[in-house]
Amino acid sequence: MKAFxxxxxxxxxxxxxxxxxxxxxxxxxxxxxxxxIWAIALLTGRKPKRPIRTGDLxxxxxxxxxxxFWLFEESYSVVGDLAExxxxxxxxxxxxxxxxxxxxxNEVLNIYTKTVEQKKEWxxxxxxxxxxxxxxxxxxxxxxxFRVGASQQLVFxxxxxxxxxxxxxxxxxxxGGWLPxxxxxxxxxxxxxxxxxxxxxxxxxxxxQLDVPFEELGNINDWQIEQKFDGIRxxxxxxxxKIFIWSRGEDLMTDKFPEFDSLKNILPNGTVIxxxxxxxxxxxxxxxxxxxxxxxxxxxxxxxxxxxxLCMMCYDLLELNGTxxxxxxxxxxxxxxxxxxxxxxxxxxxLSPLQQxxxxxxLNELRLYSKTQGCEGLMLKHKQSIYETxxxxxxxxxxxxxxxxxxxxxxxxxxxxxxxxxxxxxxxxAIRDGDTLMPxxxxxxxxxxxxxxxxxxxxxxxxxxxxxPVRSVKAELVFEIAFEGINVSxxxxxxxxxxxxxxxxxxxDKKPEEINTKNDLLQLLKAV
Amino acid sequence: MLxxxxxxxxxxxxxxxxxxxxxxVNKAIITHAHSDHARVGNKEYLxxxxxxxxxKYRLGNISLQTLNYHQPIQMNGxxxxxxxxxxxxxSAQVRLEYKGEVWVVSGDYKVKSDHYTVPFExxxxxxxxxxxxxxxxxxxxxxxEVVNKSLNDWIKQNAAQGLNSVIIGYALGKAxxxxxxxxxxxxxxxxxxxxxxxxxxxxxNSKYIKFTQEFKKEILNPGxxxxxxxxxxxxxxxxxxxxxxxxxSGWMQLRGSRRRSNADMGFIMxxxxxxxxxxxxxxxxxxENVYVTHGYKTSFAKxxxxxxxxxxxxxxxxxxxxxxxxxxKELNQEDGAQ
Numbered sequence: 001m002k003a004f005x006x007x008x009x010x011x012x013x014x015x016x017x018x019x020x021x022x023x024x025x026x027x028x029x030x031x032x033x034x035x036x037i038w039a040i041a042l043l044t045g046r047k048p049k050r051p052i053r054t055g056d057l058x059x060x061x062x063x064x065x066x067x068x069f070w071l072f073e074e075s076y077s078v079v080g081d082l083a084e085x086x087x088x089x090x091x092x093x094x095x096x097x098x099x100x101x102x103x104x105x106n107e108v109l110n111i112y113t114k115t116v117e118q119k120k121e122w123x124x125x126x127x128x129x130x131x132x133x134x135x136x137x138x139x140x141x142x143x144x145x146f147r148v149g150a151s152q153q154l155v156f157x158x159x160x161x162x163x164x165x166x167x168x169x170x171x172x173x174x175x176g177g178w179l180p181x182x183x184x185x186x187x188x189x190x191x192x193x194x195x196x197x198x199x200x201x202x203x204x205x206x207x208x209q210l211d212v213p214f215e216e217l218g219n220i221n222d223w224q225i226e227q228k229f230d231g232i233r234x235x236x237x238x239x240x241x242k243i244f245i246w247s248r249g250e251d252l253m254t255d256k257f258p259e260f261d262s263l264k265n266i267l268p269n270g271t272v273i274x275x276x277x278x279x280x281x282x283x284x285x286x287x288x289x290x291x292x293x294x295x296x297x298x299x300x301x302x303x304x305x306x307x308x309x310l311c312m313m314c315y316d317l318l319e320l321n322g323t324x325x326x327x328x329x330x331x332x333x334x335x336x337x338x339x340x341x342x343x344x345x346x347x348x349x350x351l352s353p354l355q356q357x358x359x360x361x362x363l364n365e366l367r368l369y370s371k372t373q374g375c376e377g378l379m380l381k382h383k384q385s386i387y388e389t390x391x392x393x394x395x396x397x398x399x400x401x402x403x404x405x406x407x408x409x410x411x412x413x414x415x416x417x418x419x420x421x422x423x424x425x426x427x428x429x430a431i432r433d434g435d436t437l438m439p440x441x442x443x444x445x446x447x448x449x450x451x452x453x454x455x456x457x458x459x460x461x462x463x464x465x466x467x468x469p470v471r472s473v474k475a476e477l478v479f480e481i482a483f484e485g486i487n488v489s490x491x492x493x494x495x496x497x498x499x500x501x502x503x504x505x506x507x508x509d510k511k512p513e514e515i516n517t518k519n520d521l522l523q524l525l526k527a528v
Numbered sequence: 529m530l531x532x533x534x535x536x537x538x539x540x541x542x543x544x545x546x547x548x549x550x551x552x553v554n555k556a557i558i559t560h561a562h563s564d565h566a567r568v569g570n571k572e573y574l575x576x577x578x579x580x581x582x583x584k585y586r587l588g589n590i591s592l593q594t595l596n597y598h599q600p601i602q603m604n605g606x607x608x609x610x611x612x613x614x615x616x617x618x619s620a621q622v623r624l625e626y627k628g629e630v631w632v633v634s635g636d637y638k639v640k641s642d643h644y645t646v647p648f649e650x651x652x653x654x655x656x657x658x659x660x661x662x663x664x665x666x667x668x669x670x671x672x673e674v675v676n677k678s679l680n681d682w683i684k685q686n687a688a689q690g691l692n693s694v695i696i697g698y699a700l701g702k703a704x705x706x707x708x709x710x711x712x713x714x715x716x717x718x719x720x721x722x723x724x725x726x727x728x729x730x731x732x733n734s735k736y737i738k739f740t741q742e743f744k745k746e747i748l749n750p751g752x753x754x755x756x757x758x759x760x761x762x763x764x765x766x767x768x769x770x771x772x773x774x775x776x777s778g779w780m781q782l783r784g785s786r787r788r789s790n791a792d793m794g795f796i797m798x799x800x801x802x803x804x805x806x807x808x809x810x811x812x813x814x815x816e817n818v819y820v821t822h823g824y825k826t827s828f829a830k831x832x833x834x835x836x837x838x839x840x841x842x843x844x845x846x847x848x849x850x851x852x853x854x855x856x857k858e859l860n861q862e863d864g865a866q
Contacts, residue, residue: 012783013792067665068835074827075666084783088666422784449788 003031004039004101005134011150020150024158033185034102040188041180042141043148043155045250050144051111052119057086057143060120064127065089077469080417083139092132099129108142109181153390163189168203171389176200177252198239201246202272202318202326203389207379207396214360217380217397224330224383225355225366227375228398229313230288230485231278232295236260236312238267239322245277257310258300259348266346270322273314273337274387275352280311285374288499289487314341315352315379318387326387333387363399371401376484403482404524405504406516410477411437413459414470416444424459424471425452427503429481431494433518437475438494440521441483446503455506478510479503486525496521530606530629531655533819533843538633538657542626543603545574547633557608559635560619561586561700576610578618582700585728597646613637614648615799616701617729623651631655632813636822638798639805642672644708645701648801650812657819657843658810661800663828667781669802676709679795682774687714687750692771694753696760696791699725701799702776703754707736715751717743722754743767760789778802810838819843 010023024043028036041047062072072089079085104126111122123142130138140146153167156174160167173189177199217223233248243264245254254260257277267273279286279294286308294300294308317337318326325333341351355378357363367378377400385395408429416425426444430437447455455477462474482504489497496518532539537549545555552569559565561575561582568587575583577594584590595601597620600609605627610620615636622633630653637659641647662669669675683693697706703722710716716736718726723738725731737747745767753768765771775791778798786794801809810818810832818840820829825842832840 012787065665068831071665071827071831074824075664078664078824079666079782080784085666088668088781091668093668093670422782423788449790 001097001099001101001104001130001134001138003027004035005137007039008137008148009133011148015149017154020154021158021161024150024155025162028159028162032100032102035100037180037183037185037188038101038105040155040159040174040185042146043150044152044174046180047141047144047146048105048108049112051108051142052123054082054143056116056119057082057123057139060123061086061089061127064124065091077415078422080415080422081145083143083145084136086127086139087132087136090127090135092130092135095129095131097129097131097134099126104138104141106181156389159189165189168389171203172200175203175250176246198242199237199244199246199252201235201237201244201250202274202324202387204233204235204248204274205388205396206248206391207381207398208391208393210380210397210399214363217360220358220360220363222383224334224381225357225363226315226352226379226381227355227370227373228377228379228400229276229278229285229352230374230376231276231291231313234275234277234312235318236263236267236271236273236275237319238264238271239269241265241269256295256300259305259310260312263346263348266344267340268321268344270319271340272317272319273312273340273349274316274318275312275314277310278313279308280350281309287374287487288485311348311350313350313352316387329384329386330381331383367399367401377401403484403504404486404498405480405482406431406440406520406524407478407507407510407514408440408481409437409475409512409515410455410473410479411439411475412470412472413455423452423456425456427479429479430475431516431518431521433494438518440492440494440496440518441481441498441501443479443481443501443503446482447506451506475512478507478512478515480505480507486521488525494518494521496525529655530624530626531631531633531657540603540606540624540631543606543608543624545603545608546570547622548635555603557622558583559613559622559633560616562616562636565635576618576620579620580618581730582618582725582728585724597649611651612646612649614639614641614645617645617704619645621649621651623653629654631657632815633657634659634809636661636800637809638801639809640669640672640802642705642799644705645799648809650809653813653815655817655819656810656813656815657821658806658828659800659822660806660820660825660828661823662778662798662802663806663820663824663831665803667778667802668804669778669781669796669798672709672797675795675797679706679709679774679776679797680711682772682793683710683712683714683752686772690750690770692748692750692753692768693774694755694765694768694771695774695776696755696757697776697797699756700729702797703756704729704731705797705799706754706776707731710752712752715748717748717751717753719753719755719759721756810836 007023007027011020014020058072062069075089076085111119126138156167156170159170176197178188235246237244241264243261245257245260247253279290290308297304314337317333317340320336341349355366357366370377380397380399382395408431410427411430412428413424414426416423428439428442430439459471459473463471464474465472481501483498483501485499487497530540530542536546536551536553538547545557546553547557548559548565549556554571556570556573558573558575561579566583573590573592575594577596580592580594583592595610597610597612600607607625609623611623613619613621613635615638619635621635624631632651632653634657637648639648686693695706697703699721717739718736720739723733726733759765772792774793774795775789776795776797778796778800779785780794780796816839818832818838820840821843829840829842832838
């Protein structure tokens, strides 16, 4: 636990990628492999579910700290992070422990089924011995909020560096549904046996938003142009008469898409397709809203399966007859993909249509048109590109349609979490509806730290009322809010929901009288 | 009551004297020389002997009478004396006694020794006025030895990589503590505010280099730079590149504050009492009535009322803050006085 805590704080203290890679590499070089495998799992987001109720954690921490509950809550609202609050409230001076990460994590796995009393006893056995920084990391693990400032790519690079492997190979080896409790580090990194895991997906190749001029891209005819569909990016894997469906977030989602099950009899074994899972009915793509409805359901009734059926819009072919064809050119892979879908037709599999455009100047028109087709914009992929791992610049670009924007006024503020605790950084914005202000979106991101501090100070001086952690403020500050999509929503008071709202800029030049109205939003909705 | 809370500050009518007044008055007792306690414009000042030079440096040519700790004086029948507050050099608690009624105005204080300032001394009283800057149980500060060691280790580690260590702390109090804690042969460069403050305090500057416009990078190569909060994010810092940045403040206890400050390291070093310190200070006075100012006063007063069964109440102060405002204040207040 000590070494892992050290790693955590080193990653926490630097923003430089090289220092992060070095810190991880140092850890992997010296750590026991049974601890390393857990570290890899945790660093790549394979964290266990929260084994103990938050309410119990708060209660027991309050007891151990010997303070009244209101004071715990008061402290929590200042710190903004439960794991940290508890680690600060428990007296930990002069402690030092020698428990290993592997021991802790294996105990965590066994605690779910235990009684509340047993859980408490187990928890106290750690809370009473761990040093403060270890206690913090431990609490992060058991509150299910463990996150670390290192991307998967960096973890792959650190492992590649430590074990002298290729980082793309490491990326592939670490994909899929392996479990740290029954996987050996050696097996995971060096096993050549393909049957080891039929479900293992390939790392997704992701594109950056286009930010270079067209001249730098060369001849437009060297580029494959597709629409950027707005669904769930996924991989369909058929191996050994079994089917697996992975989302880009590396969730195994096979059970969510029962209609795809028949594909295991249609597609040949050793096939992996990359594409977009879309709600599709009677020849038309449905909205992303429908997709969310479908994904949100725990039980997939017959009704919802008929109401919102899905299809896979196929972009790429990664494995053909059991061979990894990612090193082949996109041009070659596309030919094979077309052939595959032609030879093994299914209404569930659509081929992502290629867009015809011979001049860069005409591409914008095509991009704007894509929005009327329910797409987010265009994808540009170089025809000679291999299928890379992770997000990379150069050969693939996404060119999204500009977001919708609206001017709104700040009406509520709440303090943030983590880095933003003790600052009011979570905002609710309103637009005008006749004489009243109508809340329309919450947004957190988009402002600089300096602006956040300035707004925080303003909020404290202009608070009208406090409701728990929320403050209502004078309707005075105007912000330009950007969002990606707009839909009817009975769940929101205003009757409209916007997707991925964020703050574009602080409009110091605008007065609250000049903000947009509900009518403006309705116009936008109509135009979609 | 011997003491009243007025809009000019804490007032003793019988002695006709204010303690750390916010507005100009005839007679003022100053607990310590930080700019939110020591203001210009009063006709007569009374403070501890060790505050004399720094008060004159900051406030100009004032009419100042000084006292040693435990040295009594009388003002219209009120017995007044000063006791060590352990906050910064010359910081004092003010004890006022009249006809058996005893008040202690503690100003800012810390209970744990910093091995530099004269340590805090509890004073028995019936009425105690306490600050509550860190009046929540999340603020329990590590021992000075532990923090000093990590500071020195960090400097060593930076130097080994050829990096300068830029340390931020405020000029009066914190800077001297940091300089006392340094165990190094590396050159130490001081921001002129700190250098001048040292001079006013009579703190030995002979080992340090004062920053001037003639500064050349080679002077450090690598070394240590001590500056105040106003330098954070300023172009002035650029000349010390490549460097690592460390901030010394009690607020560094919270990860959020640490990360938001964009420092490479936060050293939990405060001249205020932590939660345990506040509680022991209140207990040791034996006071039945506790008046809570500055900081998390609502929570701390409620805690003393409900858990310690004391007659505790919060007192409005001019300068209120919540977290970050205090933080900015703490980091910047020193330079406002220059």
